[in-house]
Amino acid sequence: MSTTELQVRTSQPAATPGIPRLSLEGISKTFRSGNTRMTALDNINLEVTPGEFVCLVGPSGCGKSTILNLVAGLEEPDSGKILINGQPVTGPHPDRLLLFQEPALFPWLDVIGNIEFGLKSVGINGKERRERALEYLAKVHLHKFAKFRVHQLSGGMRQRVAIARALAINPQVLLMDEPFSALDAQTRDILHTELQQLWTETGKTILFVTHNVREAVTLGDRIVLFTYRPGRIKAEFSTAHLPRPRHLEGQAQTKLVREIMGELQGEVQLAVASEYGDARLRVDL
Amino acid sequence: MSSITSEAIPQLQQRLNTAQPLKLARKTGLTLLKVGLYAGGLFAIWYLVYLLMVEVFQVWISALFPAPVDVLVSLVDHAADGSLWRAASASLARLFIGFGIALPAGILIGMGLAWGRWFRSLVGPIVLGFQALPSVCWIPLAILWFGLNERAIIFVVVMGSIFSVTIATYDSTKLIPPLLLKAASNMGVKGLAVFSRVVLPASLPAIISGARQGWSFAWRSLLGGELLTAGIGLGNLLNQGRDLTDMALVMAVMLVIIALGLLFDQLVITRFEAYIRQRYGLVSRSL
Ligand SMILES: Nc1ncnc2c1ncn2[C@@H]1O[C@H](COP(=O)(O)OP(=O)(O)O)[C@@H](O)[C@H]1O
Ligand SMILES: [Mg+2]
Numbered sequence: 108m109s110t111t112e113l114q115v116r117t118s119q120p121a122a123t124p125g126i127p128r129l130s131l132e133g134i135s136k137t138f139r140s141g142n143t144r145m146t147a148l149d150n151i152n153l154e155v156t157p158g159e160f161v162c163l164v165g166p167s168g169c170g171k172s173t174i175l176n177l178v179a180g181l182e183e184p185d186s187g188k189i190l191i192n193g194q195p196v197t198g199p200h201p202d203r204l205l206l207f208q209e210p211a212l213f214p215w216l217d218v219i220g221n222i223e224f225g226l227k228s229v230g231i232n233g234k235e236r237r238e239r240a241l242e243y244l245a246k247v248h249l250h251k252f253a254k255f256r257v258h259q260l261s262g263g264m265r266q267r268v269a270i271a272r273a274l275a276i277n278p279q280v281l282l283m284d285e286p287f288s289a290l291d292a293q294t295r296d297i298l299h300t301e302l303q304q305l306w307t308e309t310g311k312t313i314l315f316v317t318h319n320v321r322e323a324v325t326l327g328d329r330i331v332l333f334t335y336r337p338g339r340i341k342a343e344f345s346t347a348h349l350p351r352p353r354h355l356e357g358q359a360q361t362k363l364v365r366e367i368m369g370e371l372q373g374e375v376q377l378a379v380a381s382e383y384g385d386a387r388l389r390v391d392l
Numbered sequence: 393m394s395s396i397t398s399e400a401i402p403q404l405q406q407r408l409n410t411a412q413p414l415k416l417a418r419k420t421g422l423t424l425l426k427v428g429l430y431a432g433g434l435f436a437i438w439y440l441v442y443l444l445m446v447e448v449f450q451v452w453i454s455a456l457f458p459a460p461v462d463v464l465v466s467l468v469d470h471a472a473d474g475s476l477w478r479a480a481s482a483s484l485a486r487l488f489i490g491f492g493i494a495l496p497a498g499i500l501i502g503m504g505l506a507w508g509r510w511f512r513s514l515v516g517p518i519v520l521g522f523q524a525l526p527s528v529c530w531i532p533l534a535i536l537w538f539g540l541n542e543r544a545i546i547f548v549v550v551m552g553s554i555f556s557v558t559i560a561t562y563d564s565t566k567l568i569p570p571l572l573l574k575a576a577s578n579m580g581v582k583g584l585a586v587f588s589r590v591v592l593p594a595s596l597p598a599i600i601s602g603a604r605q606g607w608s609f610a611w612r613s614l615l616g617g618e619l620l621t622a623g624i625g626l627g628n629l630l631n632q633g634r635d636l637t638d639m640a641l642v643m644a645v646m647l648v649i650i651a652l653g654l655l656f657d658q659l660v661i662t663r664f665e666a667y668i669r670q671r672y673g674l675v676s677r678s679l
Contacts, residue, residue, distance in 0.1 A: 181574065201578070259673070
C-alpha cells in the first residue's frame with residue numbers, strides 16, 4: 108500500500124532481486140584515543156538478504172555497536188563499503204533506523220506525538236501521518252495509550268513505542284542494539300514474541316545485536332559470532348531448522364545455544380582478561 | 393498478551409483524574425490559610441515593635457517608623473486617588489515590554505551559543521562580561537543614548553535580564569541526553585530543525601528556571617532605572633515618599649513591589665514550570 112509511496116518520498120533505493128538488502132564489504136574501523144589506537148573491527152564481510160533477521164553476538168567491547176553505528180551512517184569506516192540495496196551509505200538516513208537499549212523517546216511529546224515525530228521527519232504530514240501513527244501503535248498493541256505521556260509507561264511499553272516509531276517510517280533495515288537488555292525477564296519474553304510477530308507481519312530486514320546467545324537463537328535466522336579485539340567474524344550459525352515462533356526457554360534451541368556458547372566462551376575469556384588485566388579470572392557461560 | 397494492562401491503565405487514570413478537583417480546592421484553601429497566618433504574624437510583630445519603640449519607649453518617631461495601619465491607610469489612599477494604579481501599570485508596562493524582549497532574545501542567543509563554535513567564541517565572552525555588570529550601571533549610558541525617557545528604562549530592563557536567560561538556556565542545552573539527539577539525527581532531522589524540534593523542547597524546563605531568574609533581574613533593573621530617572625512609576629512614587637518624608641507611602645510602595653514580583657513569580661512562572669515538569673515526567677508523585 109503506502110510502502111512504495113514512502114519509498115518514493117524518502118528517495119529510498121528500491122529493492123532489486125538478487126541484490127542483498129545490506130552488505131558490508133571489508134569493513135575496518137580503528138579508534139584513536141590519544142596515542143593509543145584500537146582496532147575495533149577488522150575486515151568484516153557480511154551480507155543480509157531482504158527480510159532476513161540476523162543476530163550479532165560477541166563479548167562486550169568486540170565492536171557490535173560500532174557495526175550498527177556504521178550501518179546507520181553515524182560513523183564512517185576506515186576502509187570498506189557499506190551498501191543498502193547496492194547503494195553506498197553516505198550518512199544517517201531514515202532508511203536505516205537504530206533502536207537502542209534506552210527507548211530514546213521525547214518526553215515533551217505524548218506517545219502518538221513520538222511516533223508522528225518520526226513520520227514528520229520523513230515528510231509525511233496531515234491526516235496520513237496521524238493515521239499511520241495510530242496504525243503502527245496498534246501493531247504494538249498500544250493504541251489505548253496514544254495520549255499517554257512517556258513517563259506514564261513501563262519500560263517495556265516505551266520500547267514498544269520506540270519500535271512502532273521506527274517501523275512506521277518503514278526503514279529498509281532495522282538496527283537494534285541490545286534493545287531488550289534493560290528490561291525484566293518477563294517483559295523481555297513478551298517482547299520476543301511481539302518482535303517475531305511484527306517481523307513476520309512487516310517482512311523487515313533486522314540486524315539485531317545482543318550478548319545473550321539464547322536471545323539470538325530465539326530471534327535470528329542467522330547468528331553471526333564475533334571475536335574479541337579486533338572484532339572479526341568467527342563463525343555463523345543458521346537457525347533454519349528451528350520452528351517459529353520460538354521462546355527463550357525453548358528446548359529445541361538448547362543444542363545450538365550450547366554450541367554457540369562453546370565458541371563464545373574463549374572470546375569472553377579474552378575480553379575479561381583484557382578488561383580486568385587478569386588472565387586467571389574465569390568466567391563460565 | 394498485553395491486553396490486561398491496556399484495559400487497566402486508562403481506567404486507573406480516569407479515577408486519578410476525578411479525584412483531582414476536590415483535592416485541588418482543599419489544597420488551595422489550605423495554602424491561603426497558611427499565607428494569611430504567615431502575613432498576619434509578620435504584621436503582628438511589626439505592630440509590636442512599633443508599640444514598644446514608638447509608643448512605649450519613644451526612641452523612634454512614627455514619621456520614620458509608621459504603624460502597619462498607617463501604611464495600610466496610605467496604600468488605600470493612593471489606590472483610591474489612582475496614583476498607585478497609574479504608577480504600577482506604568483511600571484508593569486515597562487517590565488513586560490523589557491522582559492518580553494529579553495526572554496525570547498535571551499533564548500535565541502542561548503541557542504546560538506549552543507549551535508556554533510564560532511558564535512560561542514565571539515559572543516560567549518560578551519555575555520559573561522555583561523552578566524557580571526550590575527544592571528544599574530547601564531543607566532548613565534541609557535540616558536545618554538535615549539534621554540530621560542521610557543526607552544532608557546526599558547533598555548536597562550532588557551540588559552538586566554537578557555544574559556541570565558541566555559546563560560540558563562545555553563547551560564540547559566548542554567544537559568540534553570545525547571541519545572535523543574542521536575535518535576533525531578538517525579530519523580533524518582538536521583540543521584535548524586534539530587533546534588526547533590529537539591533542542592528547544594528538551595531544554596524547556598531549564599529555560600523556565602532561567603526565565604524566573606531573568607524575571608527577578610528584570611524587576612530589580614526596572615526599579616533601579618525608575619529610581620534614577622523621572623516619569624510615572626513605582627520607583628518614582630518611592631522617590632516622592634522620600635521627598636515628602638512620607639515613610640508610610642515608601643513602605644506601602646515597597647509592599648506593592650514585593651507583592652507584584654511574588655505574584656507573577658508564583659502565579660505564572662511557578663505554575664507553568666510545575667505544569668511542564670509534570671508533563672515531562674520530571675516530578676515524582678510523592679513531591
Ligand atoms: N567513539 C569511540 N571512541 C573510542 N573508542 C570507541 C568508541 N566507540 C567504541 N569504542 C571502542 O570500540 C570497541 C567496540 O565498542 P562497541 O562497538 O561499543 O562494542 P560492543 O557494542 O560490542 O560492546 C570498544 O573497545 C570501545 O571501547
Ligand atoms: Mg554495545
